[in-house]
Amino acid sequence: MEQYVIKGGNPLNGEVEIGGAKNAALAILAAAIMTDETVTIENLPNVRDINVLLQAIAEIGAMVDRIDAHTVKINGSFIKDVTVDNEFIRRIRASYYLIGALLGKYKKAEVALPGGCDIGSRPIDLHIKGFRAMGADVDIAHGLVIAEAEKLNGTHIYLDKVSVGATINIMMAASMAEGKTVIENAAKEPHVVDVANFLNSMGANIRGAGTDVIRIVGVEKLHKTEYSVIPDQIEAGTFMFAAAAAGGDVLVKDVIPKHLEATTAKLVEAGCKVEEFDDAVRIISDGKLHHTQVTTLPYPGFPTDMQPQMAVILGIAEGTSTVTESIFENRFKYVDELTRMGANIKVESNIAIINGVARYTGARVNAPDLRAGAALVIAGLVAEGITVIDDIYFIERGYEEFDQKLRGIGAQIEKVSDEKEIQKFILKVS
Ligand SMILES: CC(=O)N[C@H]1[C@@H](OP(=O)(O)OP(=O)(O)OC[C@H]2O[C@@H](n3ccc(=O)[nH]c3=O)[C@H](O)[C@@H]2O)O[C@H](CO)[C@@H](O)[C@@H]1O
Numbered sequence: 001m002e003q004y005v006i007k008g009g010n011p012l013n014g015e016v017e018i019g020g021a022k023n024a025a026l027a028i029l030a031a032a033i034m035t036d037e038t039v040t041i042e043n044l045p046n047v048r049d050i051n052v053l054l055q056a057i058a059e060i061g062a063m064v065d066r067i068d069a070h071t072v073k074i075n076g077s078f079i080k081d082v083t084v085d086n087e088f089i090r091r092i093r094a095s096y097y098l099i100g101a102l103l104g105k106y107k108k109a110e111v112a113l114p115g116g117c118d119i120g121s122r123p124i125d126l127h128i129k130g131f132r133a134m135g136a137d138v139d140i141a142h143g144l145v146i147a148e149a150e151k152l153n154g155t156h157i158y159l160d161k162v163s164v165g166a167t168i169n170i171m172m173a174a175s176m177a178e179g180k181t182v183i184e185n186a187a188k189e190p191h192v193v194d195v196a197n198f199l200n201s202m203g204a205n206i207r208g209a210g211t212d213v214i215r216i217v218g219v220e221k222l223h224k225t226e227y228s229v230i231p232d233q234i235e236a237g238t239f240m241f242a243a244a245a246a247g248g249d250v251l252v253k254d255v256i257p258k259h260l261e262a263t264t265a266k267l268v269e270a271g272c273k274v275e276e277f278d279d280a281v282r283i284i285s286d287g288k289l290h291h292t293q294v295t296t297l298p299y300p301g302f303p304t305d306m307q308p309q310m311a312v313i314l315g316i317a318e319g320t321s322t323v324t325e326s327i328f329e330n331r332f333k334y335v336d337e338l339t340r341m342g343a344n345i346k347v348e349s350n351i352a353i354i355n356g357v358a359r360y361t362g363a364r365v366n367a368p369d370l371r372a373g374a375a376l377v378i379a380g381l382v383a384e385g386i387t388v389i390d391d392i393y394f395i396e397r398g399y400e401e402f403d404q405k406l407r408g409i410g411a412q413i414e415k416v417s418d419e420k421e422i423q424k425f426i427l428k429v430s
């Protein structure tokens with residue numbers, strides 16, 4: 001098992017390049033199997049979830065040709081099996097996109113119930129409601145979602161809750177249904193738009209992605225395309241928050257600043273300076289942060305995937321802040337770990353009440369999930385002394401070369417795999 005070991009206290013300065021969005025790329029990879037022609041996808045993040053999904057796609061027979069770390073060619077014409085199940089696929093969330101993709105193309109899918117971060121109960125009832133409304137029989141048995149239809153019909157679907165996964169999944173299946181599907185109360189996240197753009201580049205007919213109402217006219221066939229995934233707004237936001245907490249001056253490159261507006265707004269409220277360029281944002285912080293209030297909401301609101309990182313910076317801001325989590329009921333699991341580092345946070349229902357402390361102190365902590373793990377890294381970067389973070393495989397689900405990118409802007413962080421290496425790092429930095 002690997003750990004990150006961090007010596008806190010260095011300001012962050014310099015430039016960091018952001019990769020492709022994990023949550024867009026996962027859906028795009030699944031959608032790529034919907035044509036029998038070869039699809040080329042660029043700007044893939046080289047992270048664990050992507051590799052798990054690519055392996056599952058290869059296992060059902062598709063050609064998966066990894067051109068380099070960030071480019072893949074996929075050809076779905078060789079698929080001979082619509083059953084997707086292995087021990088790794090069960091642990092990721094985005095496996096559910098293979099239901100929409102296979103059902104749309106082959107009218108049949110048997111896919112392991114999805115996993116993902118343990119941040120709440122995470123049902124997929126809205127996905128199932130959508131597939132059923134299109135005429136599919138959907139059953140859950142032996143840990144698999146089994147969906148089948150003689151044909152899929154366009155339909156009108158109202159999502160009771162704004163769901164990124166259900167919006168994208170229904171959009172995929174509807175792309176190859178007969179007739180027109182309307183999704184109301186659709187999610188508007190940038191990755192919903194990116195997946196719609198990708199499907200349209202394969203010949204789908206999707207209008208309205210990025211608004212509350214998406215209209216899809218099904219087509220018989222999709223064709224080859226070459227597509228580049230949008231930048232990862234959550235990776236970008238994480239580096240912005242790291243710079244805010246540690247202090248310094250960091251240019252976060254290869255981003256779409258519009259996607260970062262909610263994050264930027266909160267950083268400015270907390271006392272940082274943020275400059276926007278065409279495809280970069282510069283964050284300047286003296287490390288002296290103010291209290292504020294944050295509520296997570298669907299896009300364009302403040303992203304739930306940035307909530308733990310936000311709480312970490314408010315933990316060392318002057319005064320009392322509140323963070324309200326309105327999407328997932330169990331996304332404060334990092335609070336106990338942060339408390340070990342000196343934070344003063346009380347969680348009441350879905351609200352964290354944060355009394356800012358003067359400093360964090362290094363400790364040995366566990367990454368409870370992906371974003372919480374990244375948030376604990378930020379805490380380690382500003383803490384006095386040494387922080388060791390266990391279970392970093394969660395972090396590696398979604399951040400490519402996190403330690404290397406942080407070192408590039410001045411952090412003292414290393415990935416280690418045993419106690420000896422931890423001691424070696426401590427000797428080196430003391
Ligand atoms: C792989 C991926 O892209 N994961 C992202 C995706 O997760 P995911 O697709 O799981 O999140 P959703 O947007 O679907 O979930 C939003 C809310 O709707 C609820 N819900 C969802 C579906 C459903 O059928 N029934 C239901 O009740 C969920 O429990 C949650 O309370 O969007 C989340 C919200 O931006 C992000 O935190 C995750 O990083």
Ligand SMILES: C=C(OP(=O)(O)O)C(=O)O
Nearest residue numbers: 093094116117305370371
């Ligand atoms: C929660 C996340 O991922 P997943 O939905 O795959 O668990 C995330 O990306 O922050």
